[in-house]
Amino acid sequence: MVLRMAFRNVLRQKRRSVLTGLTIFGGFTLAVIFIGWADGSYNNIIDEFTRNRLGHIQIQEKTYFDRPSLYKTVDDPKAVSGVLKGIPEVESWSPRVVSAALAASGDKSAGIQIIGLDPEREAETTRFDRKIVRGRLMAGPGSKEAVIGRGLADILKAGPGDDLALLTQAADGSIAEDLFRITGVLSTGDDMSDRTSVHLNLKDAQNLLVLGDRVHQIVVTVPALGRVPAVARAIDRDLPDPSLRAVPWQDFARSFYEAMQADKAGLWVMLVVIVVIVGVGVLNTVLMSVLERRREYGLLKAVGTKPRHVVRLVLLEVLILSLTAVFVGSLVGLGVNAFLAEHGIKFAEGLTYGGMEFGTMRSELNARSFAIPLVTVLASALLVSLVPALRAGKTDPARTMRLH
Amino acid sequence: MTNHASDLIVTENLRKDYREDDIVVPAVRGVDLVIKEREFTALVGPSGSGKTTLLNIISGLDSPTEGRVWLKGKPISEMKGAELSDFRRDHIGFVFQAYNLIPVLSAEENIEYIMMLQGVPKNERRERVRKILGDVGLQGMGRRMPPKLSGGQQQRVAIARAMVSRPGLILADEPTANLDSETGAALLDIMRELNEKTGMTFLFSTHDRMVMDRADRIITLKDGRVARDEIRAENPIR
Numbered sequence: 001m002v003l004r005m006a007f008r009n010v011l012r013q014k015r016r017s018v019l020t021g022l023t024i025f026g027g028f029t030l031a032v033i034f035i036g037w038a039d040g041s042y043n044n045i046i047d048e049f050t051r052n053r054l055g056h057i058q059i060q061e062k063t064y065f066d067r068p069s070l071y072k073t074v075d076d077p078k079a080v081s082g083v084l085k086g087i088p089e090v091e092s093w094s095p096r097v098v099s100a101a102l103a104a105s106g107d108k109s110a111g112i113q114i115i116g117l118d119p120e121r122e123a124e125t126t127r128f129d130r131k132i133v134r135g136r137l138m139a140g141p142g143s144k145e146a147v148i149g150r151g152l153a154d155i156l157k158a159g160p161g162d163d164l165a166l167l168t169q170a171a172d173g174s175i176a177e178d179l180f181r182i183t184g185v186l187s188t189g190d191d192m193s194d195r196t197s198v199h200l201n202l203k204d205a206q207n208l209l210v211l212g213d214r215v216h217q218i219v220v221t222v223p224a225l226g227r228v229p230a231v232a233r234a235i236d237r238d239l240p241d242p243s244l245r246a247v248p249w250q251d252f253a254r255s256f257y258e259a260m261q262a263d264k265a266g267l268w269v270m271l272v273v274i275v276v277i278v279g280v281g282v283l284n285t286v287l288m289s290v291l292e293r294r295r296e297y298g299l300l301k302a303v304g305t306k307p308r309h310v311v312r313l314v315l316l317e318v319l320i321l322s323l324t325a326v327f328v329g330s331l332v333g334l335g336v337n338a339f340l341a342e343h344g345i346k347f348a349e350g351l352t353y354g355g356m357e358f359g360t361m362r363s364e365l366n367a368r369s370f371a372i373p374l375v376t377v378l379a380s381a382l383l384v385s386l387v388p389a390l391r392a393g394k395t396d397p398a399r400t401m402r403l404h
Numbered sequence: 405m406t407n408h409a410s411d412l413i414v415t416e417n418l419r420k421d422y423r424e425d426d427i428v429v430p431a432v433r434g435v436d437l438v439i440k441e442r443e444f445t446a447l448v449g450p451s452g453s454g455k456t457t458l459l460n461i462i463s464g465l466d467s468p469t470e471g472r473v474w475l476k477g478k479p480i481s482e483m484k485g486a487e488l489s490d491f492r493r494d495h496i497g498f499v500f501q502a503y504n505l506i507p508v509l510s511a512e513e514n515i516e517y518i519m520m521l522q523g524v525p526k527n528e529r530r531e532r533v534r535k536i537l538g539d540v541g542l543q544g545m546g547r548r549m550p551p552k553l554s555g556g557q558q559q560r561v562a563i564a565r566a567m568v569s570r571p572g573l574i575l576a577d578e579p580t581a582n583l584d585s586e587t588g589a590a591l592l593d594i595m596r597e598l599n600e601k602t603g604m605t606f607l608f609s610t611h612d613r614m615v616m617d618r619a620d621r622i623i624t625l626k627d628g629r630v631a632r633d634e635i636r637a638e639n640p641i642r
């Protein structure tokens with residue numbers, strides 16, 4: 001009977017209930033769509049970023065990340081490849097050699113970083129081929145060709161066709177130097193790395209540095225960003241050499257990860273706005289109806305209803321209204337999210353940035369885009385109703401039932 | 405204070421001051437009353453004489469500034485919280501001048517509501533509702549919502565609701581004030597009939613002559629004091 005009363009009370013002030021319901025619905029639905037979209041875009045950006053540069057997971061010697069060194073190597077890349085082949089969720093991988101060096105072209109010189117890689121594997125893993133802005137990729141091993149970053153090309157005033165002398169220390173302690181031919185210039189979108197990067201064939205770099213078959217890192221990508229931590233753990237478990245570790249992007253791209261997390265603060269700001277909108281809307285309605293119905297609460301108390309049952313009635317009315325709004329909002333919000341996750345929004349121009357392409361931005365359909373607004377909206381609606389409800393519970397029947 | 409077994413209400417030096425800011429309004433100034441079981445008593449007096457205040461205090465809706473009220477030998481004026489609301493619910497039925505019904509509940513749901521609070525099983529509730537609607541002459545109207553009932557019908561539902569929990573005492577504050585005198589007289593006849601049939605005690609305030617005439621006893625209040633207490637010869641009660 002209490003439930004029936006609450007229902008009928010909600011229906012009694014149809015206009016007001018509908019307006020309040022729409023407020024709750026609007027706040028909730030916006031939050032659902034916003035969170036779905038934000039999660040989708042962040043994943044998009046993260047995926048593009050990691051996929052294009054660093055990969056999702058890197059396999060390195062345990063301490064390489066903190067203090068990189070020429071000598072901290074993956075000694076048997078073949079064995080690691082074998083492990084990676086055995087993990088179905090691994091999409092592709094690419095081994096790299098990394099070392100600091102001095103580069104000179106003409107009368108210019110600069111401190112640089114040699115990155116030795118397999119152009120084909122790298123293209124598959126991090127779309128290396130798409131980053132070339134001038135010239136072409138280096139040819140196969142032994143060609144002694146190099147692709148340099150755009151910033152470095154400016155510093156050295158060198159481009160395709162020019163010679164590049166590299167000077168560095170080899171793994172056997174000797175001084176290594178050799179001459180390479182620049183075939184291409186690339187842009188990764190990361191100016192810092194574009195000012196220092198010299199890409200060589202993996203084999204050429206290994207020869208220069210006297211590394212044999214050893215590499216410094218193996219970059220891995222997986223199809224679904226959300227699976228990165230799990231796949232990293234799986235690789236870690238199977239690695240043949242205990243000195244190696246599979247590190248997820250959250251760890252090796254810490255500052256990027258933190259920037260992404262900080263960006264998500266915008267989400268909380270929006271939730272606060274929604275709490276305020278819903279709170280004010282509900283508060284207004286509940287206050288009005290509690291004031292209007294003082295005599296009714298007085299009557300309920302006079303016939304023996306306990307204060308907490310009056311409070312419960314008021315809260316129940318708010319709950320019915322909120323749940324209805326949330327139910328409709330879920331259908332609409334999750335519907336929109338599902339659509340945007342499937343079809344996305346296509347940018348006419350196709351946003352490109354450092355070889356990353358944001359042609360289509362998609363939403364993500366996940367549980368939290370429903371759960372967070374649900375909890376927020378219900379909690380704020382009930383919370384603001386608490387004070388008026390308690391007031392209704394305290395109604396003094398002797399006073400309110402007097403005719404004035 | 406001597407309590408007799410048949411004394412239903414006993415008030416002892418009852419006083420009530422309303423305080424608003426610094427102004428003290430003495431509404432009831434020393435009322436000693438004894439109402440016996442089965443009485444059918446009218447409380448009369450000009451507007452502002454303290455009738456509503458007195459009824460509210462007797463029913464436990466309000467508390468006295470001084471003095472005490474016993475109901476069936478229990479000091480209701482000393483009770484608080486859940487004890488008070490349970491005692492009131494089980495022993496007192498109250499009818500207000502107007503706005504007696506919960507607007508979103510039908511006539512029968514309004515009557516059922518109190519029994520639901522008391523935890524009366526559903527079947528018995530239904531049965532009692534059906535019977536009491538007949539007693540107040542509203543058979544077949546149980547499904548109507550309050551706005552679809554006339555003033556007199558609403559008051560009859562209110563009386564049915566006050567009585568359905570079998571409280572022993574029905575207090576009614578000007579139950580006929582919003583009715584025309586014919587409808588009011590008819591309501592009184594129903595109350596009288598139920599008083600005789602069930603033995604429940606009725607104490608009601610009024611300033612309608614026709615209503616007063618139907619009482620066994622008329623207590624007249626003036627400026628918060630009992631000015632006259634008259635037992636009517638034509639309606640002997642003791």
Ligand SMILES: Nc1ncnc2c1ncn2[C@@H]1O[C@H](COP(=O)(O)OP(=O)(O)O)[C@@H](O)[C@H]1O
Pocket residue numbers: 399422423424429430431449450451452453454455456457458
């Ligand atoms: N809440 C209140 N505050 C101040 N004075 C009140 C209040 N309620 C009633 N009174 C005063 O108490 C006196 C008695 O009122 P009441 O019991 O309503 O009399 P009646 O029911 O006989 O008209 C009146 O003078 C009235 O103005």
Ligand SMILES: [Mg+2]
Pocket residue numbers: 455456457577578
């Ligand atoms: Mg009055």
